[in-house]
Amino acid sequence: MKRFKRRARLCIACLALSTTTSAEAQKLVTPGYLFNSDPTCREIGGRFYLFTTQDPFTAQFQRDNTFFRGMYAYHALSTSDFDQWVDHGSILTGRDVTWNAGGALWDGDAGIPYRGRYYAYAPFRVNAKGEQNYGRFQLGAFVADRLDGPYRDVFGAPMKGVDGKPVEALSPYVVNGDDGSPYLLWGSGDTEKHEVWMARLNPDMTSLAQKPRRLSVPGRDACGNLEYFESPMLLKTGGRWVLTYVAYKDAKGPGCDAKGSYVRYTSAAGMFGPFDREAPRTLIYPSPGGQESTQQGMCTYRGESYLAYHVPYDDVTPYADHHRQVAVTRLRILPGGSFAPVHPETDEGVGTPGVARLTLDAFGSRREAAEFHARTGATGEAGLAGEFQMKMKPGGYLIFRSMDFGDGAGAFRAEVSAETPTIRSAILEVRLENAAGPVVATVVVSPTGGRTRYAVRDVPLRRPVSGLHDLALVARGTGGDAEGHLFNITWFSFARAGTRAPR
Template identity: 25%
Template sequence: MRLCFLLLVACWPFTGSIAQQAASDTLHAPAPALPGVYADPHLAAFGGTYYLYPTTDGTEGWLSTSFTCWSSKDLVRWKNEGVILDLPRDLTWATQRAWAPAIASKNGKYYYYYSAAQSIGVAVADKPTGPFKDPLGKPLVAKAAFKGQMIDPMVLVDDDGAAYLYWGQGQCHIVKLNADMVSYDPAAVVEFKPPGYNEGSFVFKRQGKYYLMWSEYDTRDPRYSVAYATSSSPMGPFTKAASNPVLKGRGVVKGAGHHSVLQVPGTDQWVIAYHRFKIPGGNGYNRETCLSPMRFDTQGNILPVDVFEAVKPTKAKQVAPVRP
């Protein structure tokens, strides 16, 4: 017994140092959520299933030509649902630069917003996995229609069923969509640029407050990161939070940004999806998709995300969709 006690005492400092080392380890990041190189992930949940809609990465200049969808029942194991939109096959106005998709559900349909040929398009399907069809035969927001680049769309469907489109690189744009989800009044577009804003806007609502998040720096820059602002209205004005960025790389994790946020249905549990440089050997053209928990303090401020914390298996509850 005495020998056991002495061994325990002798090992105590060593055990503590192991725990301390694990907490500060910045060399062993969690595995990516998806195999291979995918970026700009949009995470959503429909009917008890999670879905990821990323950019297909791996070409210098971001010259991808199609989009895929991935599904999961627990946020951890993902199934490739295949190509859901192929630009040369499905569009008449764009053949490459398939970037930064987003999805929204309304009217019993699924609306897929995406960047192509530095314009923004929309496609419609009856299921989250497609097939998606182009209802317009032209961009929803054409290249050079407003200031900055017409890329990186995101749509928020509010509690009252109203839908808002956010987009833009170099400048943030907001407009309320018409009831059909595929048109809007160009004269109603609001333009502004939060301090540090570059691209990848994403908006969500929590406890009556609207959070506008975006990526700062360039996606090829290891400093690429995510900041946020808040408002009492989906159209703003938005006030940048004092504590930013809330997502950034650390250690072996570089270029953490261009994200989306998901509230686990029926809970106040939140997940942030984002990309980082591929580990090892990644860069702004070879990025991988990751998922981490996202939390708030008691005042509703977003707490810094730990890029070394992976999500745990979490089932999605079935919650009735928002209806107008």
């Protein structure tokens, strides 16, 4: 998933319209816009749901991601046809935990349904931000009443094992065993180690019922390259348990695999393996260039098997080597139980080749201000725990394309801060279509006592808003700081008409 320098690759797209990549057949979920990585997927309520981490943040607002410490939010996206996608916004963020000492949220899983609620498992870095390494991660358990969040930290601390110690983990994944019980599978949370662990979950879905067992997995290949690297995932097919994982190959000479990051797999008769008795095979080959990362998510939807994976995003900015976007393709099972390999540079994906339309769910629990499509008079600034707030000047605005208000929104919520005590008549206007469009809400912003002393403001809409619209958030007022900034906004959301406030 991490720890490889990325190489540029061209992707030209027009968001919310039919899009076609120029140099390749690659079909991305959010082309030219939102960065996303480390996908997991599942069918829920007749829709295909994709859950991803987010590199910061979009093609329009790229920020440094050294050691992947900039990964802040966990997103949910869904589709019914693989052409029309909905981004449900941030469902879990670094601000949602108190023990996130290292300011990084890495690869987890969410939207796991159980007894009317939804569960998520996410690893957060626990060693200090200042340490120049990838670090160590402990696992949190989260629960929500809706699959698109918000997810609540169950313990206010990392999950504990039966020995009372925090669970050190990356890449958590829930799989149902032969006995029908849910099991939690994960890779080592120490990025210097390459181990796989698994334990049965208790019926509460938030604690382990047994001491974890370490699985035997492939170590090094004949060329001395690291075989199992990270990201274990189990599925059962053809009566056998298949372990997929990320391997990293570093060219060692003639007859060896080309340098790069691979998704590989092997199988065993039981879910606990051992998985190091059968020669591994390749499921996903590296993207051109050889040093990009990849990671897999697998699920079934309407009786068919699918594979989600991320590829590097191409741009000319200094941060291009740390940003990725997700693609979805079919997982083709061949006679004998092997998988048809995927070559990202020629994979057309599923749905209509080259077509990807994205709308933004107005009712997502949190829409990051940094996820704008266009801006004027708005400057990005780091917040408390990896998020970025947008510092707004008078007349400055943020534009968000193709926001879906469904049958009707009735209220607006935003998190703001204002460190300058001299601001006067400061307001945030909520407008439709563009910065000069009709005003549907006005938020009064007063000094909060600091740039990260946040306040959440709720206001009703002047009239219900339904259907698909572009959205503009416009700042007004006087008396800003030396650069003219009035106030800051970190996130916003809408509530459906007839409800008191956004959930």
